[in-house]
Amino acid sequence: MSPNELSSYLIISAILFSLGLFTVLTRRNAISVLMGVELILNSANINYVAFSHFSSGNADGQIYAIFVIMLAAAEAAVGLAIVLAIFQLFHTIDVEAAETLKE
């Protein structure tokens, strides 16, 4: 593990991705699920920047990362709006409580 190796960045990114996925799968709180999604998106960002830095050395990966950050902001805005709507309807943000579509 050193800052000059591609693998160290990939390991960090893999750890972040796993933590994010774990959060999304195990949490029932809608806000926590959104936070897990953010972790997953950011692990993808690290991959973008690391691969671009170690392969071509140009700015492509970093520009993609900025696009992803922007998308993540939009996703959070839409996600939080949905969470608010769910809260007003069910008076809880437990994702498993919103099951009226089942019927």
Place this chain on the structure above:
Amino acid sequence: MDNPIQTDFIRWIVFLPLLGAIVNGLLGAKIQKSFGKGAIALLACAPVVIAFGLSLYAFFVLKGLEAEKRFLIDNLYSWIQLGSLKVDMAFLIDPLSAVMILVVTGIGGLIHIYATGYMHDDKAFWRFFAYLNLFTAAMLTLVLGDSLLVLFVGWEGVGLCSYALIGFWYTDHANARAGNKAFIVNRVGDFGFVLGMFLLFWTLDAQGHGSLTFREMVKWAPTIKDSMLWGWPVVTLVTLFLFVGATGKSAQIPLFVWLPDAMAGPTPVSELIHAATMVTAGVYMTARMNVFFSMAPATLHVIAVIGVATALVAANSATCLSASVLEATLRRFFI
């Protein structure tokens, strides 16, 4: 001037309050339950007081140097390196920032100690001090930043903490709304700041000296004196954009609307953010970019007019904002 002294202790002025914020933020609830509120207070106040000691030390180190060589720099790592854009995560102490960190850590430390008594009966004691420490760390990043971009990190950090602290008693709807208002109004100002930063870098880069580091920018400022954009001198545009950012943070017309509502937060917060430190951030940035502002007389006129207008409005509305706004305004006149 070209060989600033590399020192390693400056980073701790920022890191100690940040560490306090992390410990209090992540473990605060448990610490408060098992060790009581005294432990939280100690964890919150000690880093700021030690940071004040370090600031004093830095001040006297600086005083011992010759007047032209008064630069201490702490370069942590290379943050962004992309084409001609090169930004280091670095902290700089020169006479201007030395005075400011003494204010932030000195007054900030006193307010921390005062707040331990003021907030004593609050259930979310730990949360309050986590925010307060985070605010101090962000403010110190703002003041110590070696480049415009590092300053901007602190700039956004204080905005976030101000939002969190104004809306600290969030169960009351009015407080939450006041926090929201402060945050959104500040966003408008930040947009101007970012535009000014982009334009400045772009123009400097066209002259072959692209940089966001203060010392480099000061050095190459004369090269963009005659640059024009859409028939305007670039320096005037840049300083006007930066001033829009400053109006947001320092609560000048037209972006002052958030300040009266901001008194919804706990009193120590009003003291720390809205009187002692955050509103001076805009003034500090203006002083930092002094070279560019002095090259743009048109902007200076705008600043003078807006400053006077804000002072009049503030005096009329006679809320507690007048003191801080007047202070900020008057200081700007002396630049």
